[in-house]
Amino acid sequence: MVDTEMLAARMRGEAAWVRLLAAAGRLERALKHNPRWRLQPRVPAGNPGGGRWTDGGGSVVVxxxxxxxxxxxxxxxxxxxxxxxxxxxxxxxxxxxxxxxxxxxxxxxxxxxxxxxxxxxxxxxxxxxxxxxxxxxxxxxxTRGAIPEFDPLWGRTRLLEELRNAGYRYKGPADTGQGVIYRNYAQDTEVRIMRRPNREPPLRNTDPGKWLMQYYYRYKVPNRREGRHVPIPDGQ
Structure with a gap:
């Protein structure tokens, strides 16, 4: 299903881009040639801003x-x-x-x-x-498996804070690996946060998200398998 809000935002952006190019063209044509430039007044020498163009009323054009x-x-x-x-x-x-x-x-x-x-x-x-x-x-x-409405650039500390704010609570350790599970009982969704594996990634690595950063997570919604591995940026 097409995201109508995203489509509308894209159309507004393209319209703004067209207006910007049109304005740039008008400005260029206006500045391209001024046959009366020698008649434009300047601030007299010896005064503050001497030699600069002026609008004739004492204001310096900066x-x-x-x-x-x-x-x-x-x-x-x-x-x-x-x-x-x-x-x-x-x-x-x-x-x-x-x-x-x-x-x-x-x-x-x-x-x-x-x-x-x-x-x-x-x-x-x-x-x-x-x-x-x-x-x-x-x-x-x-970020294909990222949590909806969450910024994929949040570090682990910010991610945990936002999970708590969104109603997620600590459920317990993950079954495998060094990780923990947070669950939103109202929405029946889970987020499993894991450490990067200590071993080298396989040669045919089709889902590299778990190998890029120190931590990654997987998001699970009801009646579906866990989503793809989403790397969590190092730092805050």
Whole structure:
């Protein structure tokens, strides 16, 4: 069944992206050419802010140095790049960094593999988007059996706290291995928290979640088998 809330959120995000690109294009066209720039007043020399552009009423026009400097660097790197392309590159960079951070919290050794980046800004954008997509896919694989409404990036201490807040109570030790079971008697669900095995993982490891971190858990709902092994990030 399609998650209507997720679909609606995705559609809103895509609409916002289109509006952002349109705004970037309008801004670029507005800044591209100003034939009257020589007539724009400046603060007289010898005064605070001397030499800077002014609006004519005594207020100094201060450029957005952080954003402007990034745009300048990108245009030196990619001469002729439009503001819309630079905006797409910034967004792609942010998304790739975010997805890499998330997946490496669960799988520190994960990498995208060989990156065949060609020349040009569009090639870098496509490369970063591919990295974000692959990292998002890997994160989804590792969290496929996660507890609904729980953040997969919570460490063990936070996870135990949230389990108690959600009505889970300690049931007892697990039947095998070094682990414990928490049960929500109202919902008839269980969470089994286990230590990573001491042995090496098998060569054909189809469910690597139990080997990546110091702890992992498995979530069980009524009338179903336990879910996949979900790694618990080390630390808090």
């Amino acid at each position: 450029p957005a140095s952080g954003r402007a400097s990034r745009i300048a660097r990108m245009r030196r790197r990619y001469p002729g790049a439009s503001l819309a392309q630079i905006t797409r590159l910034e967004i792609a960079t942010m998304q790739a960094r975010t997805e890499l951070y998330k997946v490496r919290r669960l799988d520190p050794r994960w990498s995208f593999g060989e990156r065949l980046r060609g020349p040009g800004i569009n090639s870098e954008i496509r490369d970063l988007e591919a990295v974000a997509t692959a990292a998002r896919k890997r994160f989804g694989e590792l």
